[in-house]
Amino acid sequence: MALGKIKADTLEHSTAGSLDTQYVVKGSAKCWYSYNQDDDVVNGSLNASSITDEATGHNFANFASNFSNAGYSSPMKTTEYRERFEANTPVDKSTSRGITCEAFNSSGSLTDPQACDMIIMGDLA
Amino acid sequence: MTVTPQFKGTHLFDRLCWAKENLDGVQSDYRVVYEDSVDECAKILVPDPNWMACALQGGILPPVQVYWELAKDEAKPDFVKHTRGHLLHNTKPVEAMTEEQAIEYLIMKDCPQHVWRDYDSGNKPKMVICRKEQLPTTREWRNAWKISEELSVTEKAA
Numbered sequence: 001m002a003l004g005k006i007k008a009d010t011l012e013h014s015t016a017g018s019l020d021t022q023y024v025v026k027g028s029a030k031c032w033y034s035y036n037q038d039d040d041v042v043n044g045s046l047n048a049s050s051i052t053d054e055a056t057g058h059n060f061a062n063f064a065s066n067f068s069n070a071g072y073s074s075p076m077k078t079t080e081y082r083e084r085f086e087a088n089t090p091v092d093k094s095t096s097r098g099i100t101c102e103a104f105n106s107s108g109s110l111t112d113p114q115a116c117d118m119i120i121m122g123d124l125a
Numbered sequence: 126m127t128v129t130p131q132f133k134g135t136h137l138f139d140r141l142c143w144a145k146e147n148l149d150g151v152q153s154d155y156r157v158v159y160e161d162s163v164d165e166c167a168k169i170l171v172p173d174p175n176w177m178a179c180a181l182q183g184g185i186l187p188p189v190q191v192y193w194e195l196a197k198d199e200a201k202p203d204f205v206k207h208t209r210g211h212l213l214h215n216t217k218p219v220e221a222m223t224e225e226q227a228i229e230y231l232i233m234k235d236c237p238q239h240v241w242r243d244y245d246s247g248n249k250p251k252m253v254i255c256r257k258e259q260l261p262t263t264r265e266w267r268n269a270w271k272i273s274e275e276l277s278v279t280e281k282a283a
Contacts, residue, residue: 030138033173038264040257041152042173047141049176050235053169056267062235064176064186065137065213066195069206095199095207096192097235112264124138125195125210 030072031098031120033061037112054100057110058086061098065124070094072122078103078113095125129184137213140185141175148182150174155228156260159240159252160272167270169260172231180230183221187213189233228254249274 012018033045037059042051049064057080070093076083078101086092086100093099098120103113127147132140157170179185191212198209222230232241236252244252253272261270 035171040156040169040171040260042171045173045175046145047138048173050173050231051171052235053171055166055168056264064141064173064179066192066207066210068210096196112267124136125207125213 026123027121029119029121030065030067030124031061031063032118034115034117035059035061036114037103037116038114043115052097055110057103057112058100059116060092060100061118061120063096063098066095067120068095068123068125072120074099074118074120076101076116076118078116080104080111080113081106083113083116127182129182132184133217134215137187140218141179144179144182144185145175148175148178151177151181151224153177153224153228154256154258155224155254156257157228157232157236157252157254158260158270158272159236159244161237161240161251166268167272170231170235172228176231177224177227180222180227181224184218186219186230187216188219189230191216192234193238250276 008021010018010020029046031047033048033051034043035041035051036043037053037057040053042048045061047064048061050062051059052062053059072093074085074093076085080103083101083103086102088100098118101116101118103111103116105111130143152174153172155172158167159170160167194209194212195207198204198207219230232252232254240251244250250272253276
């Protein structure tokens with residue numbers, strides 16, 4: 001692969017200490033997406049192969065590169081009044097797909113957000 | 126034209142990062158509509174533009190069978206974490222696909238197998254590939270969307 005490469009285990013500042021590069025490798029988002037469910041368009045993403053529009057206000061991402069296990073973390077926000085992860089038992093996320101986002105309007109009804117923005121942090125397979 | 130580096134052995138995530146940097150996203154007009162439960166409304170699969178660019182470019186994505194192998198591992202009751210993730214990175218990437226081939230690949234990757242393996246064996250199809258403009262124009266009744274029972278399972282669309 002014809003790309004420049006710097007190999008380093010540690011980044012060191014002249015006065016403010018050093019940082020193990022594992023923090024960067026392990027701490028970076030491994031998937032993110034912004035999905036407009038109202039218009040049914042993916043606005044931006046990394047490591048998603050598709051978004052599944054499940055129903056009004058329900059959507060989830062399918063990963064291009066699987067996660068190592070389903071213990072990843074996924075902070076999320078939508079343009080709507082409030083949102084949550086779908087409350088299934090067991091939770092429906094897996095190493096190949098993200099957890100389902102649910103968006104609600106101010107009346108408490110499910111609604112299609114103009115943006116559902118999710119970041120997924122975890123280890124890749 | 127952008128030339129894909131030799132990616133066999135490169136982590137798939139690194140390839141996706143390369144593609145995001147070097148390829149323009151492709152917003153596909155295709156949508157996959159499928160029903161995986163009679164009690165639920167139809168689901169719509171929306172292709173990701175960056176992923177579609179990778180599929181059309183070639184030399185980036187692994188064969189779809191790799192994902193099936195990982196799914197088999199994950200379905201085992203004693204599954205803790207993937208130990209065969211190297212299949213994603215070390216298997217020879219697939220060549221460039223047409224948009225239609227990419228949609229077929231995506232169906233086999235992201236739709237449940239019980240849907241696409243016998244999608245037309247019942248009295249109506251469980252899955253349909255359509256264009257975005259063929260979906261209902263308003264989402265007002267989204268939770269009632271179903272694949273039409275009048276759709277032919279024997280005649281192929283042009």
